[in-house]
Amino acid sequence: MTYLDFEKPLADIEGKAEELRAMARKGEGAVDVEKEAAALDKKAGDMLRDLYKSLDPWRKTLVARHPDRPHCGAYIDALFTEYTPLAGDRTFGDDHAVMGGLARFHDAPCVVIGHEKGNDTKSRLTHNFGMARPEGYRKAIRLMDMAHRFGLPVITLVDTPGAYPGKGAEERGQSEAIARCTQKCLEIGVPLVSVIIGEGGSGGAVAFATANRIAMLEHSIYSVISPEGCASILWKDSERMRDAAEALRLTAQDLHKLGVIDRIIGEPMGGAQRDPVAAITATGKEIAAMLSDLKGKKPAELIRDRRQKFLNMGSSALV
Incomplete structure (x- = not known):
């Protein structure tokens, strides 16, 4: 431990x-x-x-980043059957920070997509610590297109510090890929549910979480920027990350009050890292409940529901 x-x-x-x-x-x-x-x-x-x-926002940030928390691969292994991973964006290559494919959830076909951070030094390097490059978002777009074509619900598992900021990623159109992935979330006529299982960082998270229903694990975080990045920009001092974490309102409890997310998934005492099986089981129940809420809705209704959800957030922010 x-x-x-x-x-x-x-x-x-x-x-x-x-x-x-x-x-x-x-x-x-x-x-x-x-x-x-x-x-x-x-x-x-x-x-x-x-x-x-009574964890403060900064301590919740540390728990959300805990290296022993279950990652995307663990959730897929435990909750989905007949998982068939699909690779590549048919443009440049495959991005191992994003995993996804066809699967069955409660014996019903679906598409699952998520960020994978890795569990040890070697796998973390392979998965780039969950920071996706443009080809990762374009792979997600490809999978969502497939889900739309065949009428399959999409389940996304978000756990990323943010999109990869490297020179090569920017040269290959990082911001455009994130924007198009977010746009694709708004366009598909199938149920789309998202769970923040660890970190939900910046546009890299929004690109997967522009969903009909969004849930967060109790000690996960979801924000427009990391506390360290926010502190560096606002106060020119990354050591003020605790102040930034308070100001960002990045906890599940704050975001539920603000209407940004729909559900909070309780974690075992001490966080998901102390009992991964219990955390994953609770997450599976909430995914099932969110999909049940959307069952029977027509494509146009699902698209309208999703768009209105995010328009309402903007209206609330202006009040």
Whole structure:
């Protein structure tokens, strides 16, 4: 288990409890040691609840970025069957930061698309830490076109710090690809539901989350820019990221109040990283509920619903 900075006191207690259990396994004062370990477990549980019941926006940002949180591939493996990945944008190449293809959800055919960050150093480099290049967004457009053609619902899983800002990506039309992917979300006449499972950063996230229904995991974030980037621009000081996180209103709770998202998915105590199976199961239930809300709606109605959702956000912001 990887511990965040604010979890260090918890790490000490849980570490001591594990040391005591190791002693018990060796037969060193088993009864007394087990009692002490149980007392430490209780203390750790109380501390975990206290830490997570009132996380500030910056700490939620850290939890959303936790390296042990389940990523897109884990959700696809657990929730979808007959997943057939499709690669390439038929223009330049394949982008491993975006994964997607045909699958079945609750035995019904669908298209699933998501950002994949990777789970270790090698896979994170392969997936570019979830930062998509233009070909990733063009691959998503290709998949959404296919879903529209065959009448399949689209499910997107968002987890990206933002689109890749490299020179090559800009040369290949990064902003245009993001804009067209966002436009495609608004055009397809099939149900489109999105879940922010970790970070929802900038236009790179909006390009997948311009959906009929949007849900966020309890400790995920969704913002127009990272707190560090915002602090650098506004105050010329990236160390003021805590102030920026407060100002951005990037938590699921704030965004639900503002009407930007529709649902908040509860996470296990201590975050999705402590019990990935429970987090993924809860997400699957919410995806099913969102698709059920849209069942039976005609293509024109789905498009109108989606467009009006985002027009309403703009109107609310002006009030």
